[in-house]
Amino acid sequence: MKVKANFIYLIIIAFLIALLIIGHQINKKSSASKKNEISNIVNQLKTRNNQLAKIQKKLFEDGKNLNNIINKKGITFKNIFKDKKLDGLNNFSYSKYSTKDILFNGNRGATGTAYIDFYNNDKNLLIATYDGIFAFTNLNNLENFVKINSNINSIIKYDKFYFHEQYGIKDIHIDKNKLYVSYIGERKDNCYDLKIIFSELNEKFLDFNLFYQTLNCVDKNNNHGFWAHQGAGGRIVNLDSSNLLFTTGDFRNRPLSQDIKSDFGKILKINIQNKNSEVVSLGHRNPQGLYYSKKFDFILSTEHGPKGGDEININNKPFLKVKNFGWPISSYGEHYAKNYSDKILKEAPLNKSHKKFGFEEPIKYFDPSIGISQTISLNEADTEFLIGAMGNEIADQDLGLHYIKLNENRDKVIKHDYFLLNKRVRDMVVLR
Numbered sequence: 001m002k003v004k005a006n007f008i009y010l011i012i013i014a015f016l017i018a019l020l021i022i023g024h025q026i027n028k029k030s031s032a033s034k035k036n037e038i039s040n041i042v043n044q045l046k047t048r049n050n051q052l053a054k055i056q057k058k059l060f061e062d063g064k065n066l067n068n069i070i071n072k073k074g075i076t077f078k079n080i081f082k083d084k085k086l087d088g089l090n091n092f093s094y095s096k097y098s099t100k101d102i103l104f105n106g107n108r109g110a111t112g113t114a115y116i117d118f119y120n121n122d123k124n125l126l127i128a129t130y131d132g133i134f135a136f137t138n139l140n141n142l143e144n145f146v147k148i149n150s151n152i153n154s155i156i157k158y159d160k161f162y163f164h165e166q167y168g169i170k171d172i173h174i175d176k177n178k179l180y181v182s183y184i185g186e187r188k189d190n191c192y193d194l195k196i197i198f199s200e201l202n203e204k205f206l207d208f209n210l211f212y213q214t215l216n217c218v219d220k221n222n223n224h225g226f227w228a229h230q231g232a233g234g235r236i237v238n239l240d241s242s243n244l245l246f247t248t249g250d251f252r253n254r255p256l257s258q259d260i261k262s263d264f265g266k267i268l269k270i271n272i273q274n275k276n277s278e279v280v281s282l283g284h285r286n287p288q289g290l291y292y293s294k295k296f297d298f299i300l301s302t303e304h305g306p307k308g309g310d311e312i313n314i315n316n317k318p319f320l321k322v323k324n325f326g327w328p329i330s331s332y333g334e335h336y337a338k339n340y341s342d343k344i345l346k347e348a349p350l351n352k353s354h355k356k357f358g359f360e361e362p363i364k365y366f367d368p369s370i371g372i373s374q375t376i377s378l379n380e381a382d383t384e385f386l387i388g389a390m391g392n393e394i395a396d397q398d399l400g401l402h403y404i405k406l407n408e409n410r411d412k413v414i415k416h417d418y419f420l421l422n423k424r425v426r427d428m429v430v431l432r
Contacts, residue, residue: 049165052163063153071133074135075101075102075127076143077097078097079096079142080098081095082095086401087419088403089419092378095142099112102130114130114426115169115172115426116427116429117429118429118431119177119201123139124139125139125142125145126174126179128169130169131162131168132156132161132168133147134150139431148202149204151205152181155208158185158186167228169182170182170183170233171234171236177200177201179206180196180198180244182195182196186217187213191217191220193213193214194214194248195211195214196246196270197209197210198211211275212246212275212277214264216262223344224255224347225253228251230249230286231249232248233248233249233284233286233287234246235288237290239269242273245268245280245290246269246270246277247288247301248263248264248265248266248268248284249264249284249287250264250284250327254327257328258324260282263277265285265327267280267284267299281299281315282324283326283359285303286303288303288374289373289374289387290375291377293377297318298314298317299314300312300315300385301375302372302373304371305332305333307333307336308334308367309332309333309365309366311325311364312365312413313325313360314363314411326359328347328348329349329350329359330353330357331350331351332367333350335350363406369396370389370390370398371398372387372388372390373389373425373426373428374387374388374426374427376430377430382406382410383407383408384405387403388401388402388425388426388427388428389424391424399421399424399425400420400421401425402417403415404416
């Protein structure tokens with residue numbers, strides 16, 4: 001039986017390789033216009049992702065993970081180039097590595113999704129894939145990541161986590177030799193929440209336990225709709241030695257963002273010892289970038305708007321009072337759908353002012369959206385930041401990095417530049 005099972009897995013792997021070769025040949029021989037060629041590639045990618053999802057679902061029924069089969073020992077990257085300067089940012093350069101080993105993604109337009117963080121005094125790098133594969137390497141060898149086994153499969157048991165783009169891991173964070181992992185959990189059938197699990201950082205085995213979960217879950221069958229991919233949040237950063245900051249989205253159940261008793265649509269402070277949480281700010285849709293300045297006591301966060309209206313928000317002196325950033329009462333974006341009921345439009349009018357309705361204005365917003373993601377500080381004064389952009393439209397300044405410079409009061413953007421990378425930027429860590 002074991003030999004037969006292994007034979008089946010080999011056939012599956014051979015099928016995947018053949019699929020990639022066929023897709024390459026189709027692209028190579030295509031004589032269509034560039035626009036049609038891009039459309040063909042996108043359709044092929046969607047087909048490939050659907051096929052992989054079906055295979056993964058079947059394997060999951062037998063307690064297997066396709067990524068575990070293919071990446072039995074680790075994840076291999078290929079170096080594309082090294083130390084390329086960012087024009088206008090003289091002190092910063094970047095290197096590009098590519099892999100075909102990460103199969104599953106947090107967006108149907110992506111080929112693979114993963115998160116990274118440094119540890120061991122920034123000498124080592126940990127990567128976590130969307131479906132829970134962990135691997136590490138030394139910074140002197142970014143081509144070969146060694147896999148770390150874990151018990152994540154015994155903790156996360158619902159099958160959609162491992163193959164559906166709506167779910168999966170949302171961030172990783174390393175602090176004091178502990179690894180924190182946020183993900184979309186299934187509290188009960190068709191009811192989803194945000195959880196954080198943690199483990200001592202061990203390169204042989206990660207033994208995860210539950211650290212935190214939102215008070216309630218969002219029922220998929222509700223009057224407002226459900227779309228975890230566009231509304232989860234999940235970013236984790238340090239506040240101080242005793243607390244973490246954690247972002248949560250509204251899962252498209254928009255009224256939750258204005259409900260002070262709900263954990264959703266918030267930035268939360270979580271005590272590391274007793275796991276208690278409190279609301280730092282509300283009125284968030286899907287905050288995916290987060291930075292806290294200990295020196296100057298402010299939070300810079302980035303969040304996805306709906307159709308347009310991605311935001312950069314500043315919360316100065318964030319612990320003096322709970323501030324409200326307006327979603328879904330105010331937004332500089334628009335609803336995707338045009339046929340929402342009067343009830344939904346009343347609850348989510350998306351007014352084109354925040355201040356007029358008593359909310360905090362973003363220091364910058366993007367319309368059209370850039371697919372905004374993680375942010376990192378570039379200087380000790382915490383006035384210069386890089387912000388990742390995903391999306392898929394170069395004309396909208398997606399697929400790259402945005403540089404912003406703040407004034408001395410850190411409440412206004414005084415400079416903004418865009419750096420095209422031609423790649424979606426979901427996560428960032430800076431090596432100083």
